[in-house]
Amino acid sequence: MEYKILKKDQIIKLYNDLTKDYNFFAPIKEKRNIVFRKITNPEEIVLDYLNSKVPPKEILFPEKDILFEYKINDNEIELEEPKNLNEQNIIFGIRPCDAHSFVLLVNFFSQGDFKDEIIINRRKNTILIGIGCNTPKSTCFCTSVEGNPFQKDYMDVFLVDLQNEYLVEGISDKGKDLIKKLSWLADAKEMDIEKAQELKKQAEESITTKLDLKDIDKILDPNFDHPIWKEVSETCIGCGTCSFLCPTCTCFDVIDENVPNKNRGRRIRIWDTCQSCLYTLHTSGHNPRNSCIQRVRNRILHKFCYYPENYGMLGCVGCGRCVQLCPVNNDLRTIIEKIKKIEPKREEKVSA
Amino acid sequence: MVIENENKEIEQLIRDLAGKLLEEKQVDVIIGYTEGTVPLSSSPIVIDKAEDVDKLIWNNLCYINLAKYLVPRIPTLMNEEGQKLKVGIVSKGCVGRALIHLSVEHQLDLESIKIIGIPCNGIINRKKIEDEIGEREIFDISVSGDNIIVKGRDFEKVFPFNEYMNELCKVCQVKSPPFLEDICVGECLENPVIEDDFSDIAEFDSKTTEEKWEYIKSLLETCTRCYACREACPMCYCNLCFVDQNQPVWFGKTTGYSDIFVFHLVRAMHMAGRCVGCGACSSACPMGIDLNLINRSLEKIAKERFNFTTGIDPRSLPPMMAYDIEDKEEFMMEED
Ligand code: SF4
Ligand code: SF4
Ligand code: SF4
Ligand code: SF4
Numbered sequence: 198m199e200y201k202i203l204k205k206d207q208i209i210k211l212y213n214d215l216t217k218d219y220n221f222f223a224p225i226k227e228k229r230n231i232v233f234r235k236i237t238n239p240e241e242i243v244l245d246y247l248n249s250k251v252p253p254k255e256i257l258f259p260e261k262d263i264l265f266e267y268k269i270n271d272n273e274i275e276l277e278e279p280k281n282l283n284e285q286n287i288i289f290g291i292r293p294c295d296a297h298s299f300v301l302l303v304n305f306f307s308q309g310d311f312k313d314e315i316i317i318n319r320r321k322n323t324i325l326i327g328i329g330c331n332t333p334k335s336t337c338f339c340t341s342v343e344g345n346p347f348q349k350d351y352m353d354v355f356l357v358d359l360q361n362e363y364l365v366e367g368i369s370d371k372g373k374d375l376i377k378k379l380s381w382l383a384d385a386k387e388m389d390i391e392k393a394q395e396l397k398k399q400a401e402e403s404i405t406t407k408l409d410l411k412d413i414d415k416i417l418d419p420n421f422d423h424p425i426w427k428e429v430s431e432t433c434i435g436c437g438t439c440s441f442l443c444p445t446c447t448c449f450d451v452i453d454e455n456v457p458n459k460n461r462g463r464r465i466r467i468w469d470t471c472q473s474c475l476y477t478l479h480t481s482g483h484n485p486r487n488s489c490i491q492r493v494r495n496r497i498l499h500k501f502c503y504y505p506e507n508y509g510m511l512g513c514v515g516c517g518r519c520v521q522l523c524p525v526n527n528d529l530r531t532i533i534e535k536i537k538k539i540e541p542k543r544e545e546k547v548s549a
Numbered sequence: 550m551v552i553e554n555e556n557k558e559i560e561q562l563i564r565d566l567a568g569k570l571l572e573e574k575q576v577d578v579i580i581g582y583t584e585g586t587v588p589l590s591s592s593p594i595v596i597d598k599a600e601d602v603d604k605l606i607w608n609n610l611c612y613i614n615l616a617k618y619l620v621p622r623i624p625t626l627m628n629e630e631g632q633k634l635k636v637g638i639v640s641k642g643c644v645g646r647a648l649i650h651l652s653v654e655h656q657l658d659l660e661s662i663k664i665i666g667i668p669c670n671g672i673i674n675r676k677k678i679e680d681e682i683g684e685r686e687i688f689d690i691s692v693s694g695d696n697i698i699v700k701g702r703d704f705e706k707v708f709p710f711n712e713y714m715n716e717l718c719k720v721c722q723v724k725s726p727p728f729l730e731d732i733c734v735g736e737c738l739e740n741p742v743i744e745d746d747f748s749d750i751a752e753f754d755s756k757t758t759e760e761k762w763e764y765i766k767s768l769l770e771t772c773t774r775c776y777a778c779r780e781a782c783p784m785c786y787c788n789l790c791f792v793d794q795n796q797p798v799w800f801g802k803t804t805g806y807s808d809i810f811v812f813h814l815v816r817a818m819h820m821a822g823r824c825v826g827c828g829a830c831s832s833a834c835p836m837g838i839d840l841n842l843i844n845r846s847l848e849k850i851a852k853e854r855f856n857f858t859t860g861i862d863p864r865s866l867p868p869m870m871a872y873d874i875e876d877k878e879e880f881m882m883e884e885d
Contacts, residue, residue, distance in 0.1 A: 228836075229679070243684065246684045335688065432618075435623075436781060438775055442835055452802050467803050473793075489623070524832065526591065528587070531586060
């Protein structure tokens with residue numbers, strides 16, 4: 198395996214080299230928040246961030262995604278497919294949990310007969326140059342959901358911050374090829390690799406949130422009507438922050454915008470959330486999930502019961518955003534602990 | 550008095566009154582605040598047993614406006630038999646104001662609640678502290694003397710509380726809820742008189758329309774339209790918000806600039822003479838958008854045009870819902 202070294206002041210060179218062939222996305226500080234943007238000034242890149250406010254899912258699955266535009270000329274309908282679908286992207290500086298979430302996103306959008314070509318293509322055309330987390334937050338729990346702060350499996354290229362420079366490792370074939378092209382990268386020394394291993398160990402040890410999620414779907418499945426749902430939703434105000442900014446949440450709404458009398462319009466996909474009261478409102482006025490009890494339950498069941506049942510994986514990557522950002526501090530970790538304490542139901546007596 | 554002692558006293562007041570109300574069965578449940586599980590947070594809590602009163606806390610991070618839990622948008626608190634519970638609600642000034650104005654708008658029966666009045670000493674501006682700390686994790690935040698102490702892995706920073714308080718708290722004149730006979734217990738304000746010169750927004754007011762537009766544009770740029778501001782606001786109680794109307798669709802729903810702007814503009818119009826200046830909306834916004842200047846401007850307009858301050862008098866008529874032949878209308882009629 199080959200390791201390289203990228204000096205911190207060489208990021209500009211890296212950007213200049215890659216930006217010719219790729220849209221270069223990286224974390225920057227925009228107003229108060231770290232977000233991923235297609236950058237034009239590499240000096241803006243912030244790599245020692247804790248975690249971004251908006252997850253990089255917004256690159257594959259934007260908040261506002263134009264699916265197509267149309268024009269009506271006489272009796273002809275002219276459809277215009279989205280542009281830039283075949284453009285090549287690099288996401289630089291993505292964290293392991295967010296890279297993990299891309300696996301979930303692609304899996305979700307590839308199910309059944311209706312594959313979402315837009316999102317699948319975007320992912321295919323995107324190279325991830327990720328970075329390990331030297332200082333995970335107290336709310337991070339990637340190690341409880343089959344991840345870890347140095348998980349590189351979902352990356353194409355993996356970086357480790359060695360303080361003055363980055364250790365660079367090619368993971369996938371795509372990533373290895375990319376490194377070959379960057380022939381100016383210096384070779385890493387044995388010492389650097391050892392230091393990276395030490396950092397990995399430290400980072401893993403510093404994760405304080407540990408959740409036992411094994412077989413949690415088995416507990417959840419028979420407890421749809423358990424009183425716990427009232428308890429854990431009592432103070433929820435239904436703001437949707439927990440799902441809007443969750444890297445694995447995929448719900449969307451599709452809206453049509455028509456320009457009256459101009460015979461043109463467009464179809465747009467926007468983010469939606471199961472925490473909004475409108476989400477399940479039927480045309481009849483009936484709403485099967487009419488209160489926070491049902492909505493909070495749905496969020497938890499979707500991630501920790503339906504995901505394992507349907508796809509054989511958990512629907513959470515342990516980024517801790519929902520824990521940090523819920524305005525009423527309805528802490529997912531506390532909810533999980535409460536679920537784990539549910540007494541297993543005794544075998545129902547079979548009466549003759 | 551130093552702030553942490555004030556906090557202890559307020560906390561004791563809450564626990565004593567909550568315990569008494571529950572023991573005497575004057576209420577079935579108390580809505581209050583409890584300790585949060587992450588720094589810079591607090592959590593609302595509903596308790597129904599006198600022995601649980603020690604879970605109730607007061608600190609300068611109790612930013613949620615608890616009146617939200619009594620509006621129609623949130624399911625009514627009921628017992629097993631489906632009867633409405635009698636609620637005691639821990640009320641800083643702006644919670645009391647929200648409750649009073651909700652009753653003015655016929656959304657709440659004040660007779661069915663008990664207001665536990667507390668003399669609020671201000672809420673910490675979380676966003677401003679986070680800005681100062683940057684990309685480092687905060688492990689602990691506490692108040693000592695007149696300062697806020699913030700600690701993290703290898704840092705400790707001190708911020709003067711007066712400066713790092715929410716902007717709305719800095720100018721708040723109704724720190725305790727207005728007094729209502731038979732409904733309020735604890736510390737309340739009898740006949741509060743509001744004299745506000747709005748000097749805090751004088752600078753903003755003196756800007757040209759173009760400059761104000763630039764400010765608002767840049768303010769709202771990062772809005773993701775999650776509507777956390779709306780869901781945290783005690784005055785946003787409509788079961789179907791204008792922006793959710795979809796048969797037909799009234800407003801654009803994307804995060805395109807004009808759609809975001811229309812949402813906030815129309816919401817602001819709906820808040821005129823209704824906003825109680827609690828700052829819950831800005832505290833809840835995950836993107837750190839500070840709507841205070843908009844809210845203060847609304848308060849100013851209601852005060853100047855109608856001599857109205859929201860949530861002070863349960864017998865008042867809300868200016869936007871009442872007609873008076875003397876109402877000033879020059880702002881509706883173009884002069885030239
Ligand atoms: S559920 Fe919470 S912790 Fe899990 S991926 Fe979503 S935001 Fe992150
Ligand atoms: S962030 Fe908290 S209050 Fe908002 S919907 Fe999620 S659990 Fe409810
Ligand atoms: S809470 Fe913030 S991001 Fe969400 S809709 Fe309101 S202003 Fe926009
Ligand atoms: S608009 Fe904001 S400040 Fe005004 S009442 Fe609503 S939450 Fe409070």
